[in-house]
Amino acid sequence: MIRIQELTHVYPGGRKVAPRIALDQLSLSVGEGEFAILSGPNGSGKSTLFRILCGLALPSSGTVMVGGFDLFAQPAKVREILGVVFQNPAVDKHLTVAENLKIHADLYGIVGAEFAARRDEALGWTDLGGRLDQKVETLSGGLARQVELAKVLMTRPKVLLLDEPTTGLDPSSRRNFLDALHRLQRERGMTVLMTSHVFAEAEDVDRVAIMREGKLLAFDSPQALKARIGTEMVVIQPNDPEAFAETLRNELGLAVRRHGDELRLEETENGEGLPMLERILERYRPLIRSISIKQPDLEDVFVHVTSRAVPEHAVPPQALQKVASR
Numbered sequence: 001m002i003r004i005q006e007l008t009h010v011y012p013g014g015r016k017v018a019p020r021i022a023l024d025q026l027s028l029s030v031g032e033g034e035f036a037i038l039s040g041p042n043g044s045g046k047s048t049l050f051r052i053l054c055g056l057a058l059p060s061s062g063t064v065m066v067g068g069f070d071l072f073a074q075p076a077k078v079r080e081i082l083g084v085v086f087q088n089p090a091v092d093k094h095l096t097v098a099e100n101l102k103i104h105a106d107l108y109g110i111v112g113a114e115f116a117a118r119r120d121e122a123l124g125w126t127d128l129g130g131r132l133d134q135k136v137e138t139l140s141g142g143l144a145r146q147v148e149l150a151k152v153l154m155t156r157p158k159v160l161l162l163d164e165p166t167t168g169l170d171p172s173s174r175r176n177f178l179d180a181l182h183r184l185q186r187e188r189g190m191t192v193l194m195t196s197h198v199f200a201e202a203e204d205v206d207r208v209a210i211m212r213e214g215k216l217l218a219f220d221s222p223q224a225l226k227a228r229i230g231t232e233m234v235v236i237q238p239n240d241p242e243a244f245a246e247t248l249r250n251e252l253g254l255a256v257r258r259h260g261d262e263l264r265l266e267e268t269e270n271g272e273g274l275p276m277l278e279r280i281l282e283r284y285r286p287l288i289r290s291i292s293i294k295q296p297d298l299e300d301v302f303v304h305v306t307s308r309a310v311p312e313h314a315v316p317p318q319a320l321q322k323v324a325s326r
Contacts, residue, residue: 001159001191002030002053007062009048009214022048023059024214030207035185035192037202040211041306046195049211050163053193054084066159083157085148087164093137097128097147100136104151115154122153125180142173149177153184160185162194166201174198199298208298210305217305222298229296229304234265234276237290244287248280259303266304 009023023045030036040046051057053064055075064071066078084090091100101122105115123129126146136144145165152160162181166174178201185192194201202208202222209219218225238244241261248254248263254276257264267276277291296304 001032001034001067002028002193003063003065004028004049005063005065007049007052007059007064009045009052009057009059022214023052023062025062026211026214026216028209028216028219030191030193032191033189034207035182035205036194036207036209037205038193038195038209038211039197039199039202039302043213044211045214046211047163048214050161050195053161054082055079081158083152083155083160085152085160085162085165087167089136089144089148091136091144091147091151093144094135096133096135097139098132100147101151101154105154108155110154118154118156122150125184126150140173141169142177145169145173145177146180149181149184156188157190159191159193162192164195164197166196166198174201199302202298208301210302212306218301225298225301225305226296229266229300231295232293233296233300234267234280235292235294236263236265236280236288237261238263238284238288240287244284247284247287251283252279257303257307259299264300264303 005027007023007026008021011020011022013019026045026049038046038049048057052059053066053071055071055078058072067081069077069081071078092103095103101119102115105111105118110118123132126149127143128146128150131139131143136147139147148165165181166177169177181192182204184190194205196202205222207219207221208225210217210225218228236244241258241263245256245258245263248256248265254265254267257266265276277293281288281291
């Protein structure tokens with residue numbers, strides 16, 4: 001349902017600033033009925049990709065097909081099947097819930113009995129039943145997000161894009177929103193692509209894409225991504241992470257990955273069968289605040305994947321020429 005091929009986007013430079021590559025020959029496909037999450041560190045190109053998919057920006061080169069339609073040549077056809085939930089609220093907080101839904105329906109020509117039916121259908125999963133006459137500004141963050149999603153669902157989209165939709169929600173509201181989203185996605189067979197930096201949100205999706213510096217580093221199921229690391233890993237919180245990481249590399253020859261104040265080792269045993277945890281404690285106990293063995297999660301996968309060197313890709317000359325000509 002979403003097919004991105006060799007998408008490149010270069011932001012033009014200025015007199016003293018060189019052009020910046022935001023997307024570098026990125027290709028990925030999301031199948032019909034799949035739920036995929038797009039993640040990556042700040043500056044990875046997620047926001048640029050989302051803007052392009054929504055039709056808010058044109059790339060320097062490459063193609064995007066949505067539901068079999070060319071996003072750039074047939075934008076009206078794409079809008080007929082596309083729903084978007086932006087990170088920043090796209091409802092009018094000074095209007096009521098009902099008024100926001102009515103305005104959105106009017107934009108799509110949904111009126112009369114059809115509007116009433118679609119409104120009730122879109123609100124069926126929400127907690128907004130008795131709040132239709134309340135202004136959105138009086139609602140909690142979680143309920144305001146429900147208005148956003150209900151508004152989009154009235155058009156019955158086949159493809160749904162969401163840009164970090166749980167930003168600012170408390171844990172309970174986040175969980176409720178995601179539970180409802182997963183249920184609706186399954187019931188309606190929607191194809192969903194959602195950006196997120198909360199890795200717990202990606203545990204139950206079909207596939208996770210990890211980007212860095214405009215390139216796609218990994219795109220697979222959560223289970224397959226975690227299997228890249230193994231079944232267990234050693235996590236250490238030393239007194240001095242940087243110095244201790246060097247010690248482990250130089251004295252034990254270990255591959256150490258740092259994540260904040262933690263060090264992570266994907267080896268849990270040495271060549272003699274002695275658990276790595278015991279070996280490290282035996283030699284360096286005074287330098288360690290805590291040490292444990294854990295099963296890898298998607299955050300560990302993210303650290304593992306994004307800490308590797310990014311593959312070099314040559315940006316097509318035509319992409320730079322296109323920017324220069326604008």
